Amino acid sequence: MKSLIYLAGLLFFIGCTPKPAPVNNWEQERLNRIKIDFCLSEAQVKEYIRKYIPDVTDEQMRQWEKDKALEYMMIDGKKCYFRNAGPNLFRIDSAAYCVKVAKEGVFLSGSEQVNKIHLPEVIEAVKQSGNDTVMPKHMRVTYTITVDANAVPEGKTIRCWLPYPRTDQRRQRQVKFIRASEPKYTFSPASCQHSTLYMEKKAVRNEPTVFSESFEYTSYAEWHRLKPEDIIPYDTTSTLYKKYTAERETHIRFSPRIRELVAKLTEGESNPLLKARRIFTWINRYFPWASAREYSTIENIPEYVLDNRHGDCGQVSLLFITLCRCSGIPAHFQSGFMMHPGAWNLHDWVEIYFEGIGWVPVDQSFGIPTFAQDADERMFFLGGIDSWRMIVNSDYSMPLVPEKKFPRSETVDFQRGEVEWEGGNLYFNKWNYDMKIDYLN
Structure with missing residues (x-):
């Protein structure tokens, strides 16, 4: 039986410095996250579908729902569709896919x-060299997380874990740290399954809080x-x-x-x-x-x-x-x-x-x-x-270093990063991420 995990509630700002919201259990937090994902009405989904099927009917909608090609959930007695339900329909349902292809053609991503x-x-390089790792690509990367202004009260410390390239991989070599936005930072040990660079910074009123890192590394096929x-x-x-x-x-x-x-x-x-x-x-x-x-x-x-x-x-x-x-x-x-x-x-x-x-x-x-x-x-x-x-x-759902005090935004994978403060986790809707890549060869 799954144990309860507790998470601080979301903070709302109404022109004054708020106090931490009361603690909710994990199931309530999970429902909050589901509501963010399942945020479209049937009218909104139909509007997208009509780009390709102008005369879409209610009967078609019900059949796609039955076939799991249109993803929705009943939330508080209301039918709520997944935020990408429309585009996904034309990926999942073969007939809908053919309609879209007939209109737009097929393109490689x-x-x-x-x-x-x-x-x-x-393939040719492996055959010619006899080595199974070939064609190195050297990259310089700047990765940035920007926390929304006033996501936490002024003066409170924001804790941030950024993704960092692993140093224990045969396909990933010459990892070189260049700089971080904060003077103090911590790298996770190589033994950790999630590779991170950790920093802290105090929030400033009405200003976004920015964390960034720069590094180089070489990746092999x-x-x-x-x-x-x-x-x-x-x-x-x-x-x-x-x-x-x-x-x-x-x-x-x-x-x-x-x-x-x-x-x-x-x-x-x-x-x-x-x-x-x-x-x-x-x-x-x-x-x-x-x-x-x-x-x-x-x-x-x-x-x-x-x-x-x-x-x-x-x-x-x-x-x-x-x-x-x-x-x-x-x-x-x-x-x-x-x-x-x-x-x-x-x-x-x-x-x-x-x-x-x-x-x-x-x-x-x-x-x-x-x-x-x-x-x-x-x-x-x-x-x-x-x-x-x-x-x-190198694995999923493993501990972060230093330990995170509140449940992660992404409890399985670790890619975008993680952010929290003493009042709780900061979910993905409270911050954004960006990556700048320079290809050096």
């Missing part, structure tokens, strides 16, 4: 445009020419195998539904690589990318993906990890940012372990590229990853 050129270069015959049996007695094939709170759970699905997907197959390929291609085929509600509001993310027939990068990654672990393939979460020129964003992916080869990357949400020209490119992201990454996390 910014990262796909980069990778269409980049992936063949990575990685690609393995994986063959079933090269995969040897696991040492199932090893600590690594036991740890990374186990269940984990709260999202990696081997429910009867998961066990039945794994048995069906891997029936008759014992080779770990071929099992992983079946899982990878199945998720790629049946679970399109769609904008996601906040992870902290979801009880079990893999089950949510199965129920709703879609997921964003972290959600399908956790489904892939769960199915792999349940099938006896060691897997763990990895995340940070995709740093493609002109297309940087938060991003999550996976690493899986093959005996005799080691850990290899898997990007489930990048999946099988539509632009792939051959088998190597089609399966690139099962055993490969592009150069354009910043690795911040």
